[in-house]
Amino acid sequence: MAHGALFMLGAYIYWILTASEFHGVPLEPIQLHPGLAIIIAVILTAIAGMIIYKLTISPVIEDLIAVLVVTVGVVIILQETLIIEFSSKRWPVVSFTKGFTTFLGVKVTYSELLAFAVSLCLFTVLWIFITKSKIGSTMRAVAQDREVAMLMGINTDRLYTLTMAMSASIAAVAGVLITASTSGFAYPHMWDTPLYMSFAIVILGGLGSIKGTFIGAFIIGFVEMAFIFIMSALGISGAEFLKGVVAVTVMVLVLLIRPKGLFGKRVEMED
């Protein structure tokens, strides 16, 4: 749940590293190439993820409610820090490349294409890592039953730290990609929309299934875009405010009809 924070942190680090000026202070001399900036952002966010885990999550890991409260607390702390430090203004973020191409009559910018390619690669790597590698199978074992995994000689604390670092870096990549390609701004409330989108996606795809998550993301994205398109074709304005309603409606329908999601295997549900 601290992912909202890490997502935002990644985007802000990327922004400050590539920004040309801040409050009139020129940052030209330390301005970095976007590629280098994204690597630094990912590394710093991974370290931040590990620190957050060690300081806050690790002492209360046995209690899910406490973990949730603590992690959401971390998000709010970061949000307030960013508001104090950088004000709640929207900061424009440099995109990777300029220009666009036309694909099936739709304007697609190069940075969106790049974001698509990067996320596809990440997805494949993550899937292979979790299903094939030894650490991946250890992770799945710990997710199934922490205590038994501990009895089998897995150092769960170290594994959690590693998982946290990994997911933090992925969250940072997501943050940078979203700010640099689609939304174009970094602001302190940027974490809430992706948050409920991702829950809708995960519940639609099924908990604990990466393939389901991938397909769920496409379904939710297409349904939302189709909704906005139809609404604007009908001449109803302001449909973008109702975008979240669509995602949550899909989520509620899935919960009512098929509570384990499209590809869910793990039975975390009540019935």
Place this chain on the structure above:
Amino acid sequence: MSTYFRRFYSSFTSHVVDIPPRLLAFLLFLLLLTFPVTKPKFTHLLLLALANTGAIFAASWDLLVGRCGQMSMGHALFFGMGAYSTGMLSIYLHWPIWVTIPLSMVVSVLLALAVGFPCLRVKGPYLALVTMSFPLITTGVIFYFKDITMGERGLSGLDRFFPFLPYEQQYLAQYYFTLLLLLASGIILYKIANSHTGIVFISILDDDVASKASGINITKYKLMAFAISAGFASMAGAVNAHMINSANIGMLSLTTSFLPIIITFWGGIGTIYGPIAAAYILQILDRYVLTDVVPLETHWHMMIYIVLIIVLIIKWPRGLARYTTDELEDLEEARDIDERGPRIWKKYKKKEKK
């Protein structure tokens, strides 16, 4: 007459005075009741009245989470819905306040049943996250129907509670009204939490599979906890909206969802009376210590509370109320009774014994 009085007196001494925590609660109530004698500024009266509604809000969250274990991070949904529905009814239909507040409670209970039925199929962290998304969505809907809900500015100019009184006395009347409301709803919530239904809630908190195996219809009881909690939360929201004369987007924000969490963890989760006491501490800290004594920007307030919360959860998870009652009574049995409370506390107790 005198026998009735004597009987009342003896039952009062045996039920309140002889039990130190209850005596403490009674003294706190007396203190709050006699507070206006000191002729405070009416802004202070308003702040304490707001603390009363905050206490109802936090106690309703505590019933749902601390007693039934259904983690809700979107309790602002009910608070905000209460405020908005009473606001819309009183602005557009000009219905009197005493009709709109119960109606807004009914609206919220129905909403809780509608939201709760799909949501309660998921458990634990997923439930928290799903409930957290609903206030965000509602904010989007409110922005969409801008011409009715006034969008970002929010509804303003709601009716006051006692418009027939002179201006200063209105605040006093409001204060007493909310205090009595708090007393009534606090007693109702405490009674529910310690009734047979409350024991079923605790069994769901401890182990929902086992309680299902014992033949309890857990969906029914979860929905019941959700609806009761939503009703009291929306009452707090509606009363709050009428006191500050507006219903705004801030009432649906994540900060509002986190308010009962902060208060409850300070007071002691699962106690019902803990959050009520902690609500005053938070309000005094927020509006007096951090604004008048040590003036700080509002963004710093939230940060300080959250840092305090994290430290408390890690180091002192029993909260203020449990600590006080333990110190007062110094009874091992009392601790055993309290063990019906949340898991966090049990873990702590085990550590203590070593």
